[in-house]
Amino acid sequence: MLDENGLPLKRDPRLVALAVALWVFTSVLSFLEILTVRAIVLRIYGHFAITYGFYSRELRRAQVLGMGTVVVMGILCLGVAIGCGEYHLKNFGQPQSWRLFSRTMAAEVAILVLALFI
Amino acid sequence: MIVNQQVKKATVFIEPFLEDGAKIMLLVFLSLAMVIFLAHALMAVFHRYPLDYGEAPLVDQAMRLAVGRNIYRLGLSSPPYTISNYPPLYVLSLVPFVGLFGPSFLAGRLISTLCALASAAFLARIIYTDTEDRMAAAVTATLFLAIPYVVGWSPLARVDMLALALSTAGLYVVARWPTTRRGLVVSALLLVAAAYTRQSYGLAAPLAAFVWLWTQDRRQALRLAALVGGGGLALFFTLNILTQGGFFFNIVTANVNEFDIETLKRHWRDLRKAAPILLVFGGAFLFLAPRRVRSWPLLAPYLVGATLSALTIGKIGSNVNYLLEFSAALTLTAGALLAWCRERPWLRVLMLILLALQVGQLMKVTLDGPVESMKWRVHPGKELADLEWIVETTDDPVLADEFMGMLTLQNRSLYIQPFEVTQLANAGLWDQDALLASIRDQEFPLILIHHFMGWPVYKERWTPEMLATITENYAPTRFLAETIVFQPRDIDESGLADIEACPGAPWRLPTRGDMGVWWITYQLGFMGEGYENTVPVYAVADGLLTRRLDWNNGVVIQHDDPVRSGEKVWSFYGDMADGEDGESFIVADFPPGSEGVPVKAGQLLGYQGTWSGSPGRPMWTHLHFAAVPALEDGSFPNEIVGLVPKDEFSPDDVGLVEEEEPSPEKTELEFALDPSPYLGTIRSQVMGVPTWLPLRCQESVP
Numbered sequence: 001m002l003d004e005n006g007l008p009l010k011r012d013p014r015l016v017a018l019a020v021a022l023w024v025f026t027s028v029l030s031f032l033e034i035l036t037v038r039a040i041v042l043r044i045y046g047h048f049a050i051t052y053g054f055y056s057r058e059l060r061r062a063q064v065l066g067m068g069t070v071v072v073m074g075i076l077c078l079g080v081a082i083g084c085g086e087y088h089l090k091n092f093g094q095p096q097s098w099r100l101f102s103r104t105m106a107a108e109v110a111i112l113v114l115a116l117f118i
Numbered sequence: 119m120i121v122n123q124q125v126k127k128a129t130v131f132i133e134p135f136l137e138d139g140a141k142i143m144l145l146v147f148l149s150l151a152m153v154i155f156l157a158h159a160l161m162a163v164f165h166r167y168p169l170d171y172g173e174a175p176l177v178d179q180a181m182r183l184a185v186g187r188n189i190y191r192l193g194l195s196s197p198p199y200t201i202s203n204y205p206p207l208y209v210l211s212l213v214p215f216v217g218l219f220g221p222s223f224l225a226g227r228l229i230s231t232l233c234a235l236a237s238a239a240f241l242a243r244i245i246y247t248d249t250e251d252r253m254a255a256a257v258t259a260t261l262f263l264a265i266p267y268v269v270g271w272s273p274l275a276r277v278d279m280l281a282l283a284l285s286t287a288g289l290y291v292v293a294r295w296p297t298t299r300r301g302l303v304v305s306a307l308l309l310v311a312a313a314y315t316r317q318s319y320g321l322a323a324p325l326a327a328f329v330w331l332w333t334q335d336r337r338q339a340l341r342l343a344a345l346v347g348g349g350g351l352a353l354f355f356t357l358n359i360l361t362q363g364g365f366f367f368n369i370v371t372a373n374v375n376e377f378d379i380e381t382l383k384r385h386w387r388d389l390r391k392a393a394p395i396l397l398v399f400g401g402a403f404l405f406l407a408p409r410r411v412r413s414w415p416l417l418a419p420y421l422v423g424a425t426l427s428a429l430t431i432g433k434i435g436s437n438v439n440y441l442l443e444f445s446a447a448l449t450l451t452a453g454a455l456l457a458w459c460r461e462r463p464w465l466r467v468l469m470l471i472l473l474a475l476q477v478g479q480l481m482k483v484t485l486d487g488p489v490e491s492m493k494w495r496v497h498p499g500k501e502l503a504d505l506e507w508i509v510e511t512t513d514d515p516v517l518a519d520e521f522m523g524m525l526t527l528q529n530r531s532l533y534i535q536p537f538e539v540t541q542l543a544n545a546g547l548w549d550q551d552a553l554l555a556s557i558r559d560q561e562f563p564l565i566l567i568h569h570f571m572g573w574p575v576y577k578e579r580w581t582p583e584m585l586a587t588i589t590e591n592y593a594p595t596r597f598l599a600e601t602i603v604f605q606p607r608d609i610d611e612s613g614l615a616d617i618e619a620c621p622g623a624p625w626r627l628p629t630r631g632d633m634g635v636w637w638i639t640y641q642l643g644f645m646g647e648g649y650e651n652t653v654p655v656y657a658v659a660d661g662l663l664t665r666r667l668d669w670n671n672g673v674v675i676q677h678d679d680p681v682r683s684g685e686k687v688w689s690f691y692g693d694m695a696d697g698e699d700g701e702s703f704i705v706a707d708f709p710p711g712s713e714g715v716p717v718k719a720g721q722l723l724g725y726q727g728t729w730s731g732s733p734g735r736p737m738w739t740h741l742h743f744a745a746v747p748a749l750e751d752g753s754f755p756n757e758i759v760g761l762v763p764k765d766e767f768s769p770d771d772v773g774l775v776e777e778e779e780p781s782p783e784k785t786e787l788e789f790a791l792d793p794s795p796y797l798g799t800i801r802s803q804v805m806g807v808p809t810w811l812p813l814r815c816q817e818s819v820p
Contacts, residue, residue: 015566043486047485048157098135106139110146110474117478 015093019045019101023088026104027081034073036115041069043060080104120575133463137643140470141253142567147477148257151264152411152796154481155272157487162273163227167502168523169495171579173275175535177221177526182210190357191362194548197515198531201372201538205314206357208277216564228277235274235284238262240286242448247294248413249457257473259455264480265445266392267438270488277316278439285312285323286446292342293416296334297585306345313350316432317369319352322423323445330416375433375541380431389441390482393475395814396448403451412460421447431500434578436539475804501599502728505566508596508603512564519556519579520568533562550581557587565604569633569738574649582733589632589647604635618720620815623798624680625658626719628691629741637802640790642742643693644813651703653726655741657717657794658689658789664754665712670702671695671729674746674754677715681795686748688755690794697728698738743793 042062050058084104091097131523155265168174177200179189189202189209202209208229215225242259246252262268272279288308295301298595305327313320324346330559331339355367390397400421407414420535424447431440452473459466509516509524515533516525522532534553542548558767565588567576580588630653636643646653656662672692679685696704704724708715717723749755794801798816803811 029370041628043487044154048161048493051493079393099138102135102139103142106142107146109139111141113474114147114478117482 011092019088019092019097020071022101022105023085026084026101026108027077029108030077030080030104033076033111034070034077036111037073038066038069040111040115042066126818133467136467137463137470140467140474144257144470144474144477146175146337146483146637147474148260148264149480151484152475153428154484154489155263155269158484159231159273159494162492163224163231163497165496167221168223168228168505168521168526169492170274170276171520171522171537173223174523174526174615175202175210175532176204176226176277177223177523178208178218178532179209179214179330179533181526181529183209184213184216184543188361188364190368192362192364194369194542199539200532200547200552201535201542202368203373203538204277204316205316205369207311211280212275217657221529222652223275223523227517229272230271230275230279233279234263234268236283237279237286237446240283240290241446241453243290244286244413244416244450245453245457246292247290248416248454249460251457251460254457254460254816257456257550258449259453261396261452261473261477262446262449263787264477266480266484267441268443269484270491271439271442276439278442281312281315282442282446284308284315285319285443288312289323289327289420290417290574292373293413294328295591296331296367299337302338302342302345306342306349308339309346310349312351314345314353318427318440319443322420322447325423326416326420328525329419333415346647358516361685365750367434369433371547371610372542373546375435376544377432378434379432381434381436382429382806384568385431385438385441390611393445393448393476394479395472396793399452400448401457403455407458411454413454417447417450417454423447427732437751450482498599503599505598508598509564509566515562516564517562518566519576520570521599523567540579540581540584543581550583554583554587557584557728558591558608560591563606566601567604567633568601570600576738585647587801593814594632594634594812596654596812597634601684617815620798623796623815625689625796625798626688627797627799628658628743629653629655633738635799635813636809637809637811639790640744640807642743642793642799644743645738646740648726648739649737650728650736653739654724655694655725655743657719657721657723659719661689661717663707663708663712663715663717665704665710667710669710670700671704671727672742673704673708673712673723676748676752676754677768679747681791682747687791687796688746688748690742690746691723691742692742692744693727693729693737693740694724695727695729695732698734700729703727745793745796747791 045065046106047063050062084100087100088097089102124135125137125297144631163168178200189206192201194201205762208226211229212226217223219225238259241262242255246255246256247254257737261278263272285308287303288311289299291305291308294306307329309320309324312323324342330341331342365651399506403411403414404418404421408418408794411417424443428441428444430436431438454482455468456466456473459469506524506527507522509518509521510528514530516530517536518535519536522535525532539548539550539553543550556668557565567588569576588604591607592606594602595605596603617627627644630646631644632647635645657675659677661674661677663673663675665673665711671694672690674688674690677686679687681687695701696703702724705722708723726739726741728739730737746755750775792801793799794816800811800816801816802811
């Protein structure tokens, strides 16, 4: 980023460290939460559909659903890590960058808490 | 000082981000709650068969209205023995669909689901009108749709959601246009319409509207009272005169059911478990908000009125639909408090987080409750189709309870609403003799009695006299979708529900099997008709009884084997205990620790129970019975131990019983004998899969 004189903006190294740490934390957490989301999806599916044990048709569908969730979440997490990284780089130090951090973390915490209920 | 300033600065900096994060958290929870609501609604709305006892009577009433027949008959001296419990508005809304597409549940369920969404929208508009807080309004609407009672009831073809939509619309109009003449007339019309959809909606919303207007313009409040009260009464008298008193009889007299405080307590416990935070918010709103929140005079009376209305849930036969208006009131108060916190960021963050946790708990209860129930209700599609086919190929009149909708689906009118007439009979307002005579004369080619797992609701739906006459004159022939199919009993039939012993059998029967027998690979579950601890269990033959110290619900008796000469055999009697707390129903003559006590054939051992193997999960009233070969030394096989779970309720097992849990292989009777040669009953050809059979004797016992 440039200042009003066209020179590179001087960044506070402590804020840079904080932003990098937050980005790494949210990215890693999002990947770790793939399995949490998979578990939530499967539990909800189980409540709606699974009636019998190991060899039921619903259970085979659940396996496919679980794999699909992992793939979709994997792509989503990649998108979040790359997209958020780009966004924070462009808007470093701006309120919208901190807001995105707060939103990302809130969503990730929400998923973790959800898993406690479902 | 400098530190304080820095902290203050940091606090001011972080506040908006915290609130933003808390909003996102709540949004994630509410989004998932909406997915669950919609998935449940889709599963229910397009299901062909009845989902609730109360659906079919409403469709039946619409069918009768469509051909111009009176649905509010005075008295029940002749069939059909049907009652129209509710005012006619919802039934009227079904009439065009019945006329155009024939009787089905789809239209009624769609109306209800759309009305649930409309109610949510009106609740949001009430909050927005007062506060202009979009966030609080959106939370109010979605929170309402996340409540398990709302999720479970929204897609049913019942009157409640239309009534709720009309009353919340009336409240919204009053809140939005409190002083205009048009607003007054429209709100009065909506409130009267709500009361003429379901009579209990004549309390909370009109009360709230009146109090709200009283604080704005007293004359306007009196006008509203005159319009709602006058219009409602005029309509009541008109309908009552037109039906010659039938309207009053149906919606008032026939609705006065017995009140059971235990039912009220049970629902209160469930509510506390599902919505503790909403209840706290509701209480806080009532007592802390009078001078702080502008809409208090509107919402507090609504909450009080809805609470009073909800208390009637203690009536026998009532359900969670009595809590819908209360749910709406709770979400309104939560929304109003959230809006009030707008200028208090930290409080608002706390409230958003608490609401997110509340939604999480609501989802958990929804998934464990309404969603699971719906799944099991919808699941036996093939059995439901078979049941429909049986009804379709049987001539009228057919008696049914839970699945009386199988009749309306085929455009056939109902002959009886068993719950309603049973309540009238219990109150001494209806003479059931004519019906009993018809049952005795086997005038009904088919009777369907639904048998909810763990909940003997059929005892509320059929009088003891009806049940006794049915089991005496009809035989249970099939078990489909948790429904026992009764068909007229052939006088020469060899199998009788109340027979003591099959002809030629070496053993007598251990108990009654009025509702049939479950066959679980040589083990039998005799289902008697009655509550737990009422159906006696007898020794099948002379022998020596043993009841170990840790056996709370079972006994075994050793006999000389009448089939395998020279051998010993044990008869096993299990599950004679309460399914909730494990209270034993074995008679006092056989305390734990009994060993080698001589008993005679036909001696009373105890009573059928609802024990399922673990406390708090009651099953139908039944006896678990098996015939087990003795070991070489005459003792009983260890496999029996697995069938009688350790006594978790008796104090006498401390230090006396080995602590070892039964291993999985011990939980099955691997060496049970085929009981048919001993009892002379018919046997299942299907092994390994639980199969229901009527209790019948073999034609000849080998």
